[in-house]
Amino acid sequence: MASISIDKIKAKKPKDLLFDTFIIFFCLFIFFVVAYPIFFIVIASISDPTFVSTGQVLFLPKGFSLFGYEQIFADTRVWIGYRNTLFYALFGTFINLLFTLPAAYVLSRQEFRARRFLMFFFIFTMFFNGGLIPTYMLMRDLSLVDTPWVFIFNPLTVNVFNLIITRTFFENNIPHEMFEAATMDGCSHFKFFSTIVLPLSKAVTAVIGLYYLVGHWNNFFTGLIYIRDYNLQPLQIVLRDILLSNQVFAEGAGSGGTGGGYAQRYADQVKYGVIIVSSLPVLVLYPFIQKYFEKGVLIGSVKG
Amino acid sequence: MAFTQVSKTKTASRSKRETVLSTFRRDYQLWLMIFPAIICVIIFNYVPMYGIQLAFREYDFTAGLTGGEWAGLKYFEQFFNSHLFWDLIRNTLLISITTIVVGFPAPIALALLVNQIRWKRGKRILQTTVYLPHFISIVVLVGLLNVMLSPNTGVLGLLLAKLGVEGNLLASVTAFVPIYVLSDVWQHVGWNSIIYLAALASVDPQLYDAAKIDGANKWQIIRNIEIPAIIPTIIILLILNMGSVISTGFEKIFLMQNSLNLPISEVIETYVYKTGIVSNQFSYAAAIGLFNTLINFTMLVIVNTIAKRVARISLW
Numbered sequence: 059m060a061s062i063s064i065d066k067i068k069a070k071k072p073k074d075l076l077f078d079t080f081i082i083f084f085c086l087f088i089f090f091v092v093a094y095p096i097f098f099i100v101i102a103s104i105s106d107p108t109f110v111s112t113g114q115v116l117f118l119p120k121g122f123s124l125f126g127y128e129q130i131f132a133d134t135r136v137w138i139g140y141r142n143t144l145f146y147a148l149f150g151t152f153i154n155l156l157f158t159l160p161a162a163y164v165l166s167r168q169e170f171r172a173r174r175f176l177m178f179f180f181i182f183t184m185f186f187n188g189g190l191i192p193t194y195m196l197m198r199d200l201s202l203v204d205t206p207w208v209f210i211f212n213p214l215t216v217n218v219f220n221l222i223i224t225r226t227f228f229e230n231n232i233p234h235e236m237f238e239a240a241t242m243d244g245c246s247h248f249k250f251f252s253t254i255v256l257p258l259s260k261a262v263t264a265v266i267g268l269y270y271l272v273g274h275w276n277n278f279f280t281g282l283i284y285i286r287d288y289n290l291q292p293l294q295i296v297l298r299d300i301l302l303s304n305q306v307f308a309e310g311a312g313s314g315g316t317g318g319g320y321a322q323r324y325a326d327q328v329k330y331g332v333i334i335v336s337s338l339p340v341l342v343l344y345p346f347i348q349k350y351f352e353k354g355v356l357i358g359s360v361k362g
Numbered sequence: 363m364a365f366t367q368v369s370k371t372k373t374a375s376r377s378k379r380e381t382v383l384s385t386f387r388r389d390y391q392l393w394l395m396i397f398p399a400i401i402c403v404i405i406f407n408y409v410p411m412y413g414i415q416l417a418f419r420e421y422d423f424t425a426g427l428t429g430g431e432w433a434g435l436k437y438f439e440q441f442f443n444s445h446l447f448w449d450l451i452r453n454t455l456l457i458s459i460t461t462i463v464v465g466f467p468a469p470i471a472l473a474l475l476v477n478q479i480r481w482k483r484g485k486r487i488l489q490t491t492v493y494l495p496h497f498i499s500i501v502v503l504v505g506l507l508n509v510m511l512s513p514n515t516g517v518l519g520l521l522l523a524k525l526g527v528e529g530n531l532l533a534s535v536t537a538f539v540p541i542y543v544l545s546d547v548w549q550h551v552g553w554n555s556i557i558y559l560a561a562l563a564s565v566d567p568q569l570y571d572a573a574k575i576d577g578a579n580k581w582q583i584i585r586n587i588e589i590p591a592i593i594p595t596i597i598i599l600l601i602l603n604m605g606s607v608i609s610t611g612f613e614k615i616f617l618m619q620n621s622l623n624l625p626i627s628e629v630i631e632t633y634v635y636k637t638g639i640v641s642n643q644f645s646y647a648a649a650i651g652l653f654n655t656l657i658n659f660t661m662l663v664i665v666n667t668i669a670k671r672v673a674r675i676s677l678w
Binding site: 088157170179195196247297301302323348 | 385389391392393395396398399400402403405406407408409410411412413414416426427472475476478479484487488490491492493494495497498499500501502504505506508509510512514515517520521548552553556557560579580581612613616617631634635638639644647648651652654655659662
């Protein structure tokens, strides 16, 4: 059978040849469109602002300058934001995992009677929610507004999508016989979960841990709605001020609007730099953890 | 045989009688493990649902979450009669429908395209690249748009100016929706294609061999084997997408908004934020938010029902 198909492939029809050429060109086009903006930001951030603003930096950096990065390193706002986000992301992800993993294990146990009902209880929140205002009111009544806790405990603390991914993984990878054998030896659920299930589930823990982590890192909404104190603001709010509100320089200068000119040119330089600095953790880790991200989608797509 | 059956039903009914007490005793560890998640979801997801009644009550600072005196449908009427009502509906629908029409087929096309690549390494590089933008934050994405589209200094802005597109696109009413939708496709097309690629990978290889023996060309293989293979995935994702048909990406629209593009960029969710969080008209904003939620939920149920009838595919 295999030999037949190979023969067929070798005897290419002219129409298929045209088709293949089209595919190659289209793929190159997509690659360029996606990769170029990211590449451009990198080279623009280390080039001379004058060349960048006149459109002379296209494929190679020109007139090396680190002005943008110098400004960013001197800007305390960026570092306060960085520190806050780092804390929210690490501590938040820890709590997320602490709540999600055991719950997913319970939902994967066939003998657990309330399983179906609780599954509905969780999934329902994906399709219906109280909305922004009641959630805000709740946070205010709980005195969580303007505290770091609001980043940790909010409607996304137990992300139902991640819960389903984890449950599906447990169902498919932890054989029922294993638990039966363990209980024979007097093993409780706690012990079984912590000494057998978790070590076997490094892959899914990595997947949802990374989803939660990236979610915290990119979280802009929580800071916008619930935080007034600038010392508690996450990185994304600081970024918004620099990139979009054009408050580029901490002293307040450089807000030239879109009018252009000397100040704007340097302001743009800072913006290119701050995009790189803020996305660096994600960009640096990305090539190594990419396969985990992809895995998450694949586990999740198995309908449970 | 009859005997064994009887004894089976007997034990079944006995175990049912014992459920409440004995299963709690048996499963108390499981209950303890799921307890934090349940409490968390009750507090942060279900209590706000209970708080929806604020939309039907006067806001009262002392009463908190549930609101004060009963106001009935007053705030809904206020919204329906508001001069902004039709503008908000039009903008919200325009943005969300364009996003679905353009953004939904794009990952399907990309998956079919990537699936054609035989060169493994090249395929890997392309996939890694197109997934990357998904992890860029919305603030960075909008910042990227701003610096690149800036008419005087941005690389895209300068290029477009050469092609005859003048003016600041970010402050333009006509360019807002295309920029929003295209940048959305740019960011998510790769990531959303993963699930289709997985569906394509599970196509039975025998089908390909059979098609080749029958002399099918590549285009015919795509049309007659690959597309039918991913139809169930397409339908499930379409239902899920329709469930959020009128909830636009609040953060991105909010960040792309400026006073010049406001006539097109003010949508329900940004308006809820402004009336509620910024101007403290909590009851009014809660009513608008509830209106939005209800339409979304209804759309989801309708589309799911249609899919159930037509294709026998359902979310529940």
